[in-house]
Amino acid sequence: MDKSLYILGGSPWINLVNTTYISNKQMYDILHDPSSAFKWLGENNLLRESDVLALENDELLDQLIEGLHSLRHLCEVILADLKQQGKLSLNTVDQLKRFVQDVKVGLAIVPKHENLKLISEGITARDHVMYNIVSSIIHTLDNISIDRIRECEHQDCILHFVDTSKSGKRRWCSMELCGNRQKAAEFYARKKNKK
Numbered sequence: 438m439d440k441s442l443y444i445l446g447g448s449p450w451i452n453l454v455n456t457t458y459i460s461n462k463q464m465y466d467i468l469h470d471p472s473s474a475f476k477w478l479g480e481n482n483l484l485r486e487s488d489v490l491a492l493e494n495d496e497l498l499d500q501l502i503e504g505l506h507s508l509r510h511l512c513e514v515i516l517a518d519l520k521q522q523g524k525l526s527l528n529t530v531d532q533l534k535r536f537v538q539d540v541k542v543g544l545a546i547v548p549k550h551e552n553l554k555l556i557s558e559g560i561t562a563r564d565h566v567m568y569n570i571v572s573s574i575i576h577t578l579d580n581i582s583i584d585r586i587r588e589c590e591h592q593d594c595i596l597h598f599v600d601t602s603k604s605g606k607r608r609w610c611s612m613e614l615c616g617n618r619q620k621a622a623e624f625y626a627r628k629k630n631k632k
């Protein structure tokens with residue numbers, strides 16, 4: 438599968454929703470397979486070195502994937518809210534509040550160029566992943582205008598993305614996956630009409 442599929446949404450929480458996708462009219466789920474779920478986490482920069490080591494334990498990885506399933510559902514609810522009413526419903530906000538209650542975060546000092554930086558990070562691998570994905574939700578809601586969170590226009594595609602282009606006219610999850618096949622379809626449709 439095209440590597441960029443894991444990150445083309447432009448934000449970890451959108452990429453999490455995009456872990457279910459349709460290809461050749463068939464539904465796929467990246468979380469279904471632990472090794473692709475692990476790869477997805479890596480490409481989304483959600484793992485520290487210590488997390489990579491910790492997740493060699495299959496049980497921990499399974500638990501994390503289970504957590505990703507519930508967070509993915511919540512992210513889908515958020516997208517549905519935004520689509521329907523342009524903001525989160527109180528119920529969704531409550532769900533988010535409940536979700537973060539279980540996420541344990543601590544402080545760490547890390548080097549930054551010649552200096553130091555104070556950061557917050559998850560205690561366990563699971564905490565760290567959940568913390569970062571939820572942060573990405575809040576960051577998007579805080580910084581991105583809602584109409585820039587969109588679904589790919591191709592009728593057979595369910596992928597979402599944050600449009601960070603200057604013009605704000607991005608229509609496709611990616612040119613390679615959908616833009617080109619749509620253009621090809623339009624081209625052949627025009628050719629057929631002329632006959």
Ligand SMILES: [Zn+2]
Pocket residue numbers: 589590591594595596609610611614615
């Ligand atoms: Zn698409």
